[in-house]
Amino acid sequence: MPLLRPRRGLLRPGRGRWLHLPAHGGGPGLPAAMRRLLSGRPGVWDLPELPAIGGPLLENGAVAASQHAAAAAYGVDRCWYGVNGATGMLQAAVLAMAQPGQALLMPRNSHRSLIQACALGGITPVLFDLPFLVDRGHVAAVDAVWLERVLAVVEAEGHQVSGAVLVQPTYHGYAVDPGPLVALLHQRQLPVLVDEAHGAHFLPGIDPHLPGSAVHAGADLVVHSLHKSSTGLGQTAVLWHQGGRIPIEALQRSLSWLQTTSPSALLLASCEAALADWQTLDGRRRLKHLLHQARGLHARLRQQQLPLLATTDPLRLIWHTGAAGISGLDADAWLMPRGLVAELPEPGCLTFCLGMTTRPRLAAEMLRQWRALKASQPFEKALPPFTPPPLPLVASPDMACGKAWCAPCQQLPWADAVGAIAAEMVCPYPPGIPLLVPGERLDVSRVNWIEQQRRFWPDQISSRVRIVA
Ligand SMILES: Cc1ncc(COP(=O)(O)O)c(C=O)c1O
Structure with a gap:
């Protein structure tokens, strides 16, 4: 029994400092109602869709009542709880937004689930490139000026899109006010889905320094991953719907395609508890306190010369390891056995998630570990700047994603694949953002760039690529 x-x-408890997701931090961040439920008789919560309970897609029962109450509490028309993460909700949303043969505008930092949904639904992703921060190798948040440029190219090149997707905040917590972005898309009659997987805590609107939630910016569909940015158990998520641009029936249909027929009552209860928590004075105070405490931690670490990158969401803490010549992947491998377990190691940085729980003595421990890590490394020179991906501002795959994925294929070394069409997605995880999408044609500059990425992610990017035969 390797797990148990x-x-x-x-x-088993006590495997180092939990600075990764789920955000409940191994239990302490769970709402009181969930802690009570889990400390009661084992298994009482493992119930099927009995008539009194119902399920996310049923009209009657406790789940329907709970969903209606959550939607009303946050001022939204409808919502559905999900037990297959933001992944399942995003995929259902995409399938409801476009029909086979239609296209959706999406950013290049779309989570892989969005591309998979396009493949499943015969939908073309029209992908737009993003501002790139060369000192760390991250994409920045998209603002209205950038989006206007993108929309101008979409129109000039004649891409017919039936809706648009935004990702806000990014995995690293970079975010802007979503209102102007949603407004720009609505002006062009485009329904908007916002992947706010990492921003459920923007929803209660309790912090003037955090951007508002896309829910309150009028986005038609918004997905929150409740285990990433709220107090839900792993796999919990919610899909919010408002306005008349996306038909409810289309959403219900695609949800029924992609959700299990046996949703876990435990996970559904966890969705309710996570969303209800911020409706209470105590829950709101706790979140406020966590944000305040996180800002204090950032300030203290920065004062002590730990190279932190600025980000909008204080619950993300990004060590800029590259500034000291250290790869974030090496830093992670060094820290994990020493008890600091991060969320997102990358070539230039290491991102920690502070989550929904207090962090006593974390500043002192991080400083101690940072100094020891630095002392263990022979070089101090900063890593060179990262190269942005060589991509046009707007592009769509040459072959339909689903068709390329399923086509007869062959594997070639990258250098021999120039001119070919990719039959696979290349996607280090985390963060789960594709570097290459099935159906895209490889040119020399893309191949060179991916070869360069391979040196950063040797365990995640193969030396060969599957191409359409
Ligand atoms: C931006 C973004 N959206 C969606 C997801 C999928 O979330 P989940 O793990 O809840 O399925 C992720 C996961 O990493 C993500 O980073």
């Missing part, structure tokens, strides 16, 4: 074996199994 007493003492040596993986599922």
Whole structure:
């Protein structure tokens, strides 16, 4: 029993500092109602869709009542709880927004689930490039000026899109006010889906320094991953719907395609508890306190010369390891056995998630570990700047994603694949953002860039690529 074996199994408490997701931090951040439920008789919560309970797609029962109450509490028309993460909700949303043969405008930092949904639904992703921060190798948040440029190219090149997707905040917590972005898209009659997986805590609107939620900016569909940015258990998520641009029936249909027929009552209860928590004075105070405490931690670490990158969301803490010549992947491998377990190692940085729980003595421990890590490395020179991906501002795959994925294919070394069409998605995880989408044609500059990425992610990017035969 590799997971449950007493003492040596993986599922045991006390495996270092939990600075990764889920955001409940190994339990302390769970709402009181969930802690009570989980400390009661084992398994009482594992119930099927009995008539009194119902399910996310049923009109009657406790789940329907809970969803209606959550939607009303946050001023939205409808919502559905999800037990397959933001992944399942995003995929259902995409399938409701476009029919086979239609296209959706999407940013290049779309989570892989969005591309998979396009493949499943015969939908063309019209992908737009993003501002790139060369010192760390991240994409920045898209603002209205950037989006206007994108829309101008979409129109000039004649891409017919039936809706648009935005990702806000990014995995690293970079975010802007979504209102102007949603307004720009609505002016062009485009329905908008916002992947706000990492921004559920923008929803209660309790912090003047955080951007508002896309829910309150009028986005037609918004997805929150409740285990990433709220107090839900792993796999919990919610899809919000408002206005008349996306038919409810289309959403219900695609949700029924992609959600299990046996949703876990435990996870559904966790969705309710996570969303209800911020409706209480106590829950709102706690979130406010966590944000305040996180800002204090950032300030203290920066004062002590730990190279932190600025980000909009204080619950993300990004060590700029590259500034000291250290790869974030190496830093992660060094820190994990020493008890600091991060969320997102990348070539230039290491991102920690502070989550929904207090962090006593974390500043002192981070400083100690940072100094020890630096002392263990022979070089101090900063890593060179990262190269932005060589992509046009707007592009769509040469072959339909789903067709390329399923086509007869062959594997070639990257250098031999110039001119060919990719039959796979190349996507280090985390963060789960594709570097290459099935159906895209490889040119020399893209191949060179991916070869360069391979040196950064040797375990995640193969030396060969599957191409359409
Ligand atoms: C931006 C973004 N959207 C969606 C997802 C999928 O979320 P989940 O793990 O809840 O399925 C992720 C996961 O990393 C993500 O980073």
